[in-house]
Amino acid sequence: MLDLEAIDQLRKVLQKLKFKVLTIFLIVVFGIVISSVKPAQTQEPVTLNLLMTAPDAEPWKNGIVKDFEVKNPGIRIKIIEGPNATDLLENMYTSAFILGDSPYDLINMDVIWTPKFAAAGWLLDLTDKITKDELAAFSQKDVEGRRYKGKLYAVPMRSDVGMLYYRKDLLKEAGFNPPESFDDLIKISEALKDKSKDRWGYVWQGKQYEGLAAMFVEVLEGFGGYWVNPETLEVGLDKPETLQAIEFLKNTIETEISPDGVTTYQEEETRRIFQNGNSVFLRNWPYVWPLATQESSPIDGKIAIKPMVHNKNGSSGACLGGWALGISKSTKHPEEAWKAIQYFTSEEAQRKFILEAGFVPSRRSLFTDPQIVAKYPHYPELLKVVDKAVLRPPIAQYAQASDILQRYLSAALTNRITPEAAMKNAASETRQLLGR
Ligand code: GLC
Numbered sequence: 001m002l003d004l005e006a007i008d009q010l011r012k013v014l015q016k017l018k019f020k021v022l023t024i025f026l027i028v029v030f031g032i033v034i035s036s037v038k039p040a041q042t043q044e045p046v047t048l049n050l051l052m053t054a055p056d057a058e059p060w061k062n063g064i065v066k067d068f069e070v071k072n073p074g075i076r077i078k079i080i081e082g083p084n085a086t087d088l089l090e091n092m093y094t095s096a097f098i099l100g101d102s103p104y105d106l107i108n109m110d111v112i113w114t115p116k117f118a119a120a121g122w123l124l125d126l127t128d129k130i131t132k133d134e135l136a137a138f139s140q141k142d143v144e145g146r147r148y149k150g151k152l153y154a155v156p157m158r159s160d161v162g163m164l165y166y167r168k169d170l171l172k173e174a175g176f177n178p179p180e181s182f183d184d185l186i187k188i189s190e191a192l193k194d195k196s197k198d199r200w201g202y203v204w205q206g207k208q209y210e211g212l213a214a215m216f217v218e219v220l221e222g223f224g225g226y227w228v229n230p231e232t233l234e235v236g237l238d239k240p241e242t243l244q245a246i247e248f249l250k251n252t253i254e255t256e257i258s259p260d261g262v263t264t265y266q267e268e269e270t271r272r273i274f275q276n277g278n279s280v281f282l283r284n285w286p287y288v289w290p291l292a293t294q295e296s297s298p299i300d301g302k303i304a305i306k307p308m309v310h311n312k313n314g315s316s317g318a319c320l321g322g323w324a325l326g327i328s329k330s331t332k333h334p335e336e337a338w339k340a341i342q343y344f345t346s347e348e349a350q351r352k353f354i355l356e357a358g359f360v361p362s363r364r365s366l367f368t369d370p371q372i373v374a375k376y377p378h379y380p381e382l383l384k385v386v387d388k389a390v391l392r393p394p395i396a397q398y399a400q401a402s403d404i405l406q407r408y409l410s411a412a413l414t415n416r417i418t419p420e421a422a423m424k425n426a427a428s429e430t431r432q433l434l435g436r
Helices: 002-042 054-071 086-099 111-119 132-136 140-144 168-173 182-192 210-222 240-254 260-264 267-275 288-292 334-344 347-357 364-368 370-375 379-387 398-413 419-433
Strands: 046-053 075-082 106-110 155-161 163-167 200-203 279-284 303-306 320-327
Touching: 046 054, 046 086, 046 106, 046 334, 054 075, 054 334, 054 347, 075 086, 075 334, 086 106, 086 111, 086 210, 086 398, 106 111, 106 334, 111 320, 111 398, 140 155, 140 320, 140 379, 155 347, 155 379, 163 168, 168 182, 182 200, 182 240, 182 279, 200 267, 210 240, 210 398, 240 260, 240 398, 240 419, 260 267, 267 279, 267 288, 320 334, 334 347, 347 364, 347 370, 364 370, 364 379, 370 379, 398 419
Parallel strands: 046 075, 200 279
Antiparallel strands: 106 320, 155 320, 163 279, 163 303
């Protein structure tokens, strides 16, 4: 009897023990499962830093960055707003690279930076990441501007070309056709400028900065001149065509077609003057169109654009600008950065970006995309301008070459030196730079 009781008690103890062991086992298993799941759930998303000019940042933040983050919850894009001038932005990127371990993962690059950044070894080679067929969807010139020694270092995000804007209402009223030559531009400006109405003839970018070089290659092309031949490295700055181009610009100031202050203007100053109705003509990039044609703009419905004027020896020069995305060699997140590039340069993202900001697409299909054409009817024509656009010299020493031109050209435009002396010096310094 006693034995039976003991056995029964022992059974109960064992049962309790079994229950306890099972409970402990379950707790341990649960703990293991939780601990292996938890880090993945709470893992910090990867942040990609991207520096750009402040006006560019707005359309990025308004749409495509949010869309990308929704599609890629593990990746965050941090937009850092820099100064509104490509040279200053380039300096920021350059000093970051030189100091080592650049804080920027994605590089939003002006077309003119590619040779320098690639030659310095600051960018990842993207050649094998994208097929020939995928690249064929982009404008050839935009892609070429992102190659260095046969390798691809960035994917075009948007293109850019300089254009001539004009007040079609004023020209029509006075019986003028849109200008074709430099002489036409001067003649119409003379006739339509009006001091009493605070109206100038022509505004352009004359400040000593990169925009001056971009504007100048168009005038140079219009007179049949050239800056640096990228194949032979010949320098054309002391040729007669260059001096004619400078004469034309100086003349606009001397005849009061352009305000004196034009030699201190960047894109935005000239846009504001034109948009306020204070100039008949404007040289600028296509971003001006959506701003100048918004309902609140005093010149909405009154403007048109055309390729830049030229004389009989030259052709319409449209400077090729534009921005592309590359990846910093020092990034810790190359895979995520490439994912971001794929999305931001996709048709879907570009369409959205362009509808928002009026930039020029780098994907050819978008120039005739129904939604885009509905908003910007001139885009099919713009594709022809992009195809014929003039590149600033795609050389690794571009930043220095541009600096030389900017300094001497600015000195000539502000009468600190004669155009002849200015260009003689500029040509010789450039030849020295290029080792010729
Ligand atoms: C625009 C162009 C760029 C150019 C700059 C000059 O941003 O896209 O290529 O260098 O203007 O101001």
